[in-house]
Amino acid sequence: MKPEEIQQIVSAQRAYFASGKTLPVDRRIAALNQLKDAIVRHEDEIEQALHADLGKSRMESYMCEIGMVYSELTYMTRHVRQYAREQRVRTPLAQSVSRSYVKPSPYGITLIMSPWNYPFMLTLDPLVDALAAGNTAVVKPSAYSPHTSEVLRDILTECFSPEYVAVVTGGREENACLLNEHFDFIFFTGSQAVGREVMRRAAEHLTPVALELGGKSPCVMDKTAKINLAARRIVFGKFLNCGQTCVAPDYIYCDAAIRDELISAIRREIKRQFGADALSNDNYGKIINRTHFDRISGLISQEKVVCGGRTDAGSLRVEPTVLCPADWDDPAMQEEIFGPVLPVLTYDRLEDALDEINAHPHPLAFYLFTEDKKTARHVTETCAFGGGCINDTIIHLATTNMGFGGVGASGMGAYHGKAGFDAFSHHKSIVDKKTWLDLPMRYQPYTRLYEKLVRVFMR
Structure with missing residues (x-):
């Protein structure tokens, strides 16, 4: 894929996200159900692709890849309403007459770069979390597992328009082009060496990353x-x-x-x-x-x-x-x-x-x-x-x-279930201050009485 095509995808996704179409929870659940239905239709092709790339048996393909994705989809469709709600928290006395809450919000345009060893599961599990959190996604599967990458492309193209979920196939050249773009969040699974490069390139845009790496366990x-x-x-x-x-x-x-x-x-x-x-x-x-x-x-x-x-x-x-x-x-x-x-x-x-x-x-x-x-x-x-x-x-x-x-050299960030929703979300801390009362002690001129009151409130 040419650099200008990748730029067009990112631009289209930014406009689509700005439209607010990914935000309604019903839309998110519908997207997850669309994906699940497509996987069911393509199960045989997925198993054949995994066998062609890695020699995986039918049992191992389901147990370690397809079934794992089903589990993540089922879990997210059941819990996404709860996770997407505003979470009210206690307001300190000094900020009384307020409502304090945490609002989970999607990052926006996300990039998911997946490896070849579990090419189906390690592509779609993070995608499920990204969509549940309300993001768009550009998915980049590994060039080393071409048969699975082709099936992934077919499934995701069938389910989603490219301004919502796009698949970019290819090798190092495409990886480099993608990392030139400004994403709002990058999720990478792979080697430590490539993980360092992803983090370095992400730093140019101050883009947060999750790195799922490896090590000698x-x-x-x-x-x-x-x-x-x-x-x-x-x-x-x-x-x-x-x-x-x-x-x-x-x-x-x-x-x-x-x-x-x-x-x-x-x-x-x-x-x-x-x-x-x-x-x-x-x-x-x-x-x-x-x-x-x-x-x-x-x-x-x-x-x-x-x-x-x-x-x-x-x-x-x-x-x-x-x-x-x-x-x-x-x-x-x-x-x-x-x-x-x-x-x-x-x-x-x-x-x-x-x-x-x-x-x-x-x-x-x-x-x-x-x-x-x-x-x-x-x-x-x-x-x-x-x-x-x-x-x-x-x-x-x-x-x-x-x-x-992971931790340290084995990675940063976590996903699966609630952790996955949180990984692809920014949690906004918001105080909704009421207007019918305005306590004067924070304003100048300060007085001894106000100082005493502040000391009481902030203990």
């Missing part, structure tokens, strides 16, 4: 953990979508005393969940492209492979792989893996492990397996991370009742 296990159950849940969370999940456990940090038992349990679980030959399992999926396949393959230190380790360049598949003993100097520990490679590190003292984790950039997710409530409380209080689970993995993002987001 640890999975800590102490001696009290139920090893077999932990292995089952770790294998599910790590190798879902071939490890191409921003909140996948990036590595295990376990007590040295349980390492061997844990490795054995993980081996069994990989075989149970993916079969004796995961590379031939039709439900396993594939790496998005050759560039990422080569990068992930290069992170496998063959001398440390205790499970898996095979690759197939033709099908872009990497076998579920476990590396042990791993250490912080390994190639797999130098970057976010974002693939089906799981290093296992050990500790002798839990505090040493937590100190090491806290010495690194804050992760997007943190997972702890323990049966000790005191340990769980201590770890969640002392470690900085976006969100996480105790005795499970990744499921904390699959709820509309909690916000999802």
Whole structure:
């Protein structure tokens, strides 16, 4: 798409938003219902596109993408009236004879830039929140998942006029053109490197941003953990979508005393969940492209492979792989893996492990397996991370009742449910002062009596 076409889209959306047509709550609900109906009509095409881009099975496409969008749509249509209402707050005595309230208001023209790993869900979930809050949106899906991007374009073009919701496809050139424009809010999901560029470009217009990034999310296990159950849940969370999940456990940090038992349990679980030959399992999926396949393959230190380790360049598949003993100097520990490679590190003292984790950039997710409530409380209080689970993995993002987001290097801002509505809203603080009474003490000339009254009112 040419720069002038993008400029026309933004200009048209600014005029459309200024018309006030996005503001009525009934209009917002109608838009969400339109979108839901279109998804229902195109479900088969969505599943086919996800399979073509990432090899996702029908079950995984629904469980991790389509169903998640349905959940967000259902939640928002039920709650948007409540969230859009003015919220009355207490008025201090010094400002008496007033009504104080907070008014949620849409930012205006929003830009949603989504990644390739969950290309359907990570495009439409934030769009649902943006529309519920009363904004217009320009949606930019990833060029790395072209089949899903095409279906998204078809669905959104069918539902909305471009002055309300527009889809811009393409690659880096289109991304650069979009970031040249003045948006009122930018929502970006992707890598830390691109997130820095988005934030830098947004700063030129003082545009607020939400950044959903990533990082090396640890999975800590102490001696009290139920090893077999932990292995089952770790294998599910790590190798879902071939490890191409921003909140996948990036590595295990376990007590040295349980390492061997844990490795054995993980081996069994990989075989149970993916079969004796995961590379031939039709439900396993594939790496998005050759560039990422080569990068992930290069992170496998063959001398440390205790499970898996095979690759197939033709099908872009990497076998579920476990590396042990791993250490912080390994190639797999130098970057976010974002693939089906799981290093296992050990500790002798839990505090040493937590100190090491806290010495690194804050992760997007943190997972702890323990049966000790005191340990769980201590770890969640002392470690900085976006969100996480105790005795499970990744499921904390699959709820509309909690916000999802990062902290520090793993992102800023949160969305899903109420947090998503708030992310795409500015909350105006307003005092409605009545005119039938005007207390004189704030006006000059000041007197001793007025000073005494002010001191009473403002205690």
